[in-house]
Amino acid sequence: MNKIFRTGRSFEPALVDLVIAARPNFMKISPLYRALSAAGICRLRLVHTGQHYDDAMSGSFLRELGLPEPDIHLEVGSGSHAQQTAGVMTAYEAACLEERPDWVVVPGDVNSTMACAVTAKKLGLQVIHLEAGLRSFDRSMPEEINRVLTDSIADVFWTPSADADDNLRREGMTESAIVRIGNIMIDTLETMRSRIEAAMAPGEQHEFGLVTLHRPANVDTHEALGEIVSALVKLSRHLKLTFPVHPRTAGRLREFGMMEALDAAPGIEVIAPLGYIDFMARVFRARLVITDSGGLQEETTYLGIPCITLRPNTERPITVSVGTNRLVARSDLIAAAERALSDHTGTGDVPELWDGRTAERAASHLADLLSC
Template structure:
């Protein structure tokens, strides 16, 4: 029983890491199951190399397809070509993809054309926003998936509406939370903590990366001005991508309370999140982590593919209009933010359920 585990971007590895742990536990029991970790090379940066793999206990990839950058189409083509060659040289019994990046879609399509069944972890999540590349990736991946591993009942219902039969849907929970709960005791203080004298619940963390927020000058300036104006006297810690940093510099955005720092490792970033008063973000994954850690979260997007972080968790969708920031901050500082809860099966045991199901599938049970 030989499974390809596909990862191409940093969030993929956070989702794959606990699945690798669960497979290794099965191997210790004598179960005949093995895997090949395939890094497509879609993203590569210093935090994705040694330190990141070391922090999460991820083995070095068995294969790196070296797809690199380029346009969406160029990247997709490079991944598909590389993975097809790999499968021709040594086919696997199943291709497991996670999340919604280009690598997810490209490898799912390639495997299916090579008559290798596909399992999709985080299947069925939808934002309904076709302007997002991730939404197209989700739709295309689920269209060629055989086995769907889901994080919520909402995702299950999305799949049913698209014609997927219940026997192919496996409601297992969230592997990102497996990673979070495993490593939570190991979170470590980043240098910025002491450098600017941060105190528990007396600062806020923010992340912005979506093009609609960071590539349009007027939009970025409007959001930053409102955030600085309405976060009272609290420091605002912003791990920022160099491209966004250049844009902020160009716009002349700066403040004594705004601390723009280099992107952080997983353990350091979540140390900050866990101790913050609140998080402002446009990331989907961070809203899941804040929900489990009970940290108020404000999402600067018009839609989300993770509605359970709002209906159950601590997240609120503010939209992209800067005018929404002040009322949300007033609510936070008045101690009126919802307490939230943890969605069903976000318990740190998702990967075990996935691997148990995979063994049953591959054994024809």
């Protein structure tokens, strides 16, 4: 097996940290972990910050995606943005001082992404941002702050699409550091496709909608969440809905006394959060997806499933310009769903390099970096 060694340290392969924190990170890191393990170009250290810390939100995903038990678990847990960020920085700094990685790969846009990137750079380490360059241009979103700050200090930008490249160029990033590798979430989908399809009930009709909600703008106020719940109840009279409820959303539904309305609606199936395979089996079968998630905008575009995103903007505009995604205000949810269900003009296109081979390209590029 060919190894890339640290400069001046004979017989010691380079150490690369792969950071995971929240469930979307796991889908991005798992194919990269497999590709780098197969390539044998470095030592890997899987660092779990603990931002999603319960078994339902992280443990089951690790097992399903074939990731090993993390080498380091920072056990940060929940808290305010400041508390989470500070906790990750303090704990990750200690881990890096104990053994310094040569490269740190941070995926996505959660608090841990930014916190680990800042910590690594202050220690003089090199950082790769996986899924770099995405922009909603909405600084009221914590994720946008995380994206912008991470890209401002990263050394290498692995981007999923041409619009992300353009964003980084406008921000003055070095052209040679911008490397479009494609959408690594699609790698996970294709790797797991046979298991997802096996989890689908034979002959089940695609006559239901799938709902996911978790963003503060949609669930943290009585007015916003009430408007969505009312629309879902009305929509469920014409289209059955399955609603895996995020813990944050479940808490708000109970606090605002709205869970009863969902439970009483015969057309709405309220269920606990699902593991990746069971959740994607439902996505595969859905006639329509209603969400405020980022990743689902990409997966539905790839699968050709109409997606209604309850947000005024998206950091993934390519899913709107070429895909099946539509940005919709809460007040327009019912009308938008009816249009999506009756529109038979086409299912959109799949962006370039969303082909299930993104991790291979990332591993190849990292091999080039390590050999320099």
